[in-house]
Amino acid sequence: MPVQKTQAIVIRSFPLGEFDKIITFYTADFGKIRAVARRVRRPKSRFGGSLELLNHGALVFFERPNKDLHTINDFDLIDAFDGIKADFERTAYGCYLAELVDAIEPGHAVDRSVFRLLRRAFGMLTQIDDIALLSRAFELQLLGLTGYAPQLSHCSVCTNVFRESTVNFSFRFGGVLCTNCVDRDARAISIARGSCELMKQLQKSDLSYLPRFRASELNHREIKFALSNFIFYHTERALKSLEFIENIKL
Amino acid sequence: MLYYPEPLARVISELQKLPTIGPKTAQRLAFFLLRMPESETTKLVQAISDVKTLLSYCDICGNITDRSPCYICTDPERDLQTICVIEDPDDLLAIERTKEYNGLYHALMGVLSPLDGVGPNDLRIDPLFERIRNENIKEVILATNYTTEGQATALYLTKRLENAGIVITRIAYGIPVGGDLEYIDEVTLAKALEGRRRV
Numbered sequence: 001m002p003v004q005k006t007q008a009i010v011i012r013s014f015p016l017g018e019f020d021k022i023i024t025f026y027t028a029d030f031g032k033i034r035a036v037a038r039r040v041r042r043p044k045s046r047f048g049g050s051l052e053l054l055n056h057g058a059l060v061f062f063e064r065p066n067k068d069l070h071t072i073n074d075f076d077l078i079d080a081f082d083g084i085k086a087d088f089e090r091t092a093y094g095c096y097l098a099e100l101v102d103a104i105e106p107g108h109a110v111d112r113s114v115f116r117l118l119r120r121a122f123g124m125l126t127q128i129d130d131i132a133l134l135s136r137a138f139e140l141q142l143l144g145l146t147g148y149a150p151q152l153s154h155c156s157v158c159t160n161v162f163r164e165s166t167v168n169f170s171f172r173f174g175g176v177l178c179t180n181c182v183d184r185d186a187r188a189i190s191i192a193r194g195s196c197e198l199m200k201q202l203q204k205s206d207l208s209y210l211p212r213f214r215a216s217e218l219n220h221r222e223i224k225f226a227l228s229n230f231i232f233y234h235t236e237r238a239l240k241s242l243e244f245i246e247n248i249k250l
Numbered sequence: 251m252l253y254y255p256e257p258l259a260r261v262i263s264e265l266q267k268l269p270t271i272g273p274k275t276a277q278r279l280a281f282f283l284l285r286m287p288e289s290e291t292t293k294l295v296q297a298i299s300d301v302k303t304l305l306s307y308c309d310i311c312g313n314i315t316d317r318s319p320c321y322i323c324t325d326p327e328r329d330l331q332t333i334c335v336i337e338d339p340d341d342l343l344a345i346e347r348t349k350e351y352n353g354l355y356h357a358l359m360g361v362l363s364p365l366d367g368v369g370p371n372d373l374r375i376d377p378l379f380e381r382i383r384n385e386n387i388k389e390v391i392l393a394t395n396y397t398t399e400g401q402a403t404a405l406y407l408t409k410r411l412e413n414a415g416i417v418i419t420r421i422a423y424g425i426p427v428g429g430d431l432e433y434i435d436e437v438t439l440a441k442a443l444e445g446r447r448r449v
Contacts, residue, residue, distance in 0.1 A: 012365060018269050043426065048435025053365075053398040055437075077436045085398060088405035095364035095398075240367030247369050248406075 006030055008059040009118055010051060011098035023051055025059060028115040032107050035061050035070040050077040054084060054094045056119060083126025093131045096241040097121055097138055103235045104146050113145050124207045133215050137202040139227045144203060148234050151175025152200045157184055167196040169226045171233040195222040312357030312374055314339045322355060329353040331388040337361055337395060361399040362406055382414055389417040396423050
């Protein structure tokens, strides 16, 4: 069993037996992995609170080749993202970002840029006011990194440059449709040109620039609807934390 | 299980379903039960059966009880103006063991969990608000666990109760009694420093 070291973020955890937990990490060097934390639920556990959800740390684990479940040897906390956990809504959004990575990223796909994006998004989640817009930018950029980027500049069917004032967005074809091709998908939805332009900006801008963007209520509503359905179409999975955010009223 | 007579195999198989009981322990316990006087095994069977038939949850606080309202909710000696909000009835027993708290309880029966889709309607949150409105409550102590979900639940309740005109407090967290600073994890130690108080 080789000992491996990497940076990791806790994206999920389940109790196992009386004292153990199975932790799902997104790691910098091994992609998504699952590992057992022995005796983590005991009061005097050496892990303490370091393996809590959304924590970022330096992970040391015993790799079991060709096995799905490894064993955690050590987890040194780097950032607990206290700013997220001190706010109820930010915690809910943090869980959503974690669940999205878990749903979109297959196991063992190694992509440092996904790890960097998640870490950066958690960092921004502690500071930014428009956390819904951060989530939309994260969705677009994660889709891009995992090969599902929605096509927003060219028609998704004929690939002609998209110049129409009315935008039809197709989940099935993975992007916008021009007027000639819109009949190909009866379930394509119509969104404002401004929402499409904003999505293009969110797709390519560094998350640190997000405070400069202004999104209207219409932009928020349309982009959220388009992306959540787009993600559902590709993952075939309803994300529980997204539903949780929608149902919570404070 | 082929080595055992069928009734014994069944006992071993059932005992294995209990937490921390593996095949060998289950086998040891089964043979112990076999050697016990019949009157003792009958008592054990009756006790296990009573746990399922006689116990239920208190309609007011959610405590495990053989009568509803439970002994704590109907005890006139207790502080009837303070409610301690806990995740599960097991936590009530832990707090009672301290003998430091004399108020009432309210078990939520879980915590808010975005990842598991557990929302406020899945927990006993509305009955808590009802109690605060109808009983002359002055203080609510939030004693959910210091996990991400437990903390999120405490934040949610704080936000919902901020205009209720009551004192809302959160149990302290930090270094355990007998703990060694050198081995305390960073999160706990940072919180202990943050929550330090004048002596």
